[in-house]
Amino acid sequence: MSGPIGKFVWYEYMGDDLKAAVDFYAHVVGWTAEDGGMSDFPYQIVSAGGHPVGGMMTIPADARAMGARPAWLGYIWVENVDLALPKLMEAGGKVFKAPSDIPDVGRFAVVADPCGGTFMLFRDAGGNPPPPPAQGAPGTIGWHELHCDDGAKAFDFYCGFFGWTKTGEMDMGPMGVYRMFKTGSGEAGGIMTRMPQTPASFWLYYVNVDALDPAVERIKAKVGQIANGPMEVPGGQWIVQAFDPQGALFALVAPKR
Structure with missing residues (x-):
C-alpha cells in the first residue's frame, strides 16, 4: 500500500x-x-x-x-x-x-x-495528508500500540479495513501474542489482547525522545506517574509508559537510556 x-x-x-x-x-x-x-x-x-x-x-x-x-x-x-x-x-x-x-x-x-x-x-480538505517527518525524529510519534479485547480479531479487522500488513509477531507467554503491522510507510505498531487488569481497550502512542532516563526524570518533575518501565524491547530500543498529571496514558520510546 x-x-x-x-x-x-x-x-x-x-x-x-x-x-x-x-x-x-x-x-x-x-x-x-x-x-x-x-x-x-x-x-x-x-x-x-x-x-x-x-x-x-x-x-x-x-x-x-x-x-x-x-x-x-x-x-x-x-x-x-x-x-x-x-x-x-x-x-x-x-x-x-x-x-x-x-x-x-x-x-x-x-x-x-x-x-x-x-x-x-x-x-x-486538501486531498492528501502532509508528508511525514523523518522516522524517529524527537517529538514525533514513533509507535502505535493497541491493547484490546481480542488481539487476533482486531488485527484482522485493521488489515481488512485499512490494508495494513503483518510484519511479524512475538509470543509473550501469559501476555499472549504481539502482532506487528505496517501501514505503507514502514513498520508502525503492534496489537495485543489487553491484560485482565486493564479495564478497557485503548490505543497507546509512543513519542520519540533522544534518551529515556532524562525524559523519565522530566515526567517525575512535572508530577507525572510511571506506569511501566523503563524496559528494553526487541530491536534495542527503550520504552516507558506513564500517566500525565490529568490521568492520560502515554508512552515514550528512545534508542538509549
Whole structure:
C-alpha cells in the first residue's frame, strides 16, 4: 500500500486543563505550541522541530457527558469518511460521533473497532495528508500500540479495513501474542489482547525522545506517574509508559537510556 489510506496522520489530546497539559508535554517531549485558530473553543497545535504533531483541547461537553476522560486519540486517513462508516459497522465497529467538518481542515468521525479501540477516521480538505517527518525524529510519534479485547480479531479487522500488513509477531507467554503491522510507510505498531487488569481497550502512542532516563526524570518533575518501565524491547530500543498529571496514558520510546 503506497498511498495514505490507513496511515496515522494526526493525534489529539483531550483533558481537563488545557494550559497544564500543554506545559507538561512541552517540558517532557519538547513540543512547542501555538493557537490553532478555532473560533468555538481553545485549541493548541503542538509541533516538534517545526513539524505539527497534533492538537490539544479541553474535553468537549458532549464527550464528557458520554464519560470521556483525559486521553490521546489518533486520526487515521481514509478516502471518504462517510463511505467508510457502513463498512466499519458491518465489521462490528461503532460510531460515537457522526461525520463532521472542520472548516478548511477536513472531515472526521469518532469510531471504535470491533474490539473497543477508539480512533478517528479522517480525510483532509486538501486531498492528501502532509508528508511525514523523518522516522524517529524527537517529538514525533514513533509507535502505535493497541491493547484490546481480542488481539487476533482486531488485527484482522485493521488489515481488512485499512490494508495494513503483518510484519511479524512475538509470543509473550501469559501476555499472549504481539502482532506487528505496517501501514505503507514502514513498520508502525503492534496489537495485543489487553491484560485482565486493564479495564478497557485503548490505543497507546509512543513519542520519540533522544534518551529515556532524562525524559523519565522530566515526567517525575512535572508530577507525572510511571506506569511501566523503563524496559528494553526487541530491536534495542527503550520504552516507558506513564500517566500525565490529568490521568492520560502515554508512552515514550528512545534508542538509549
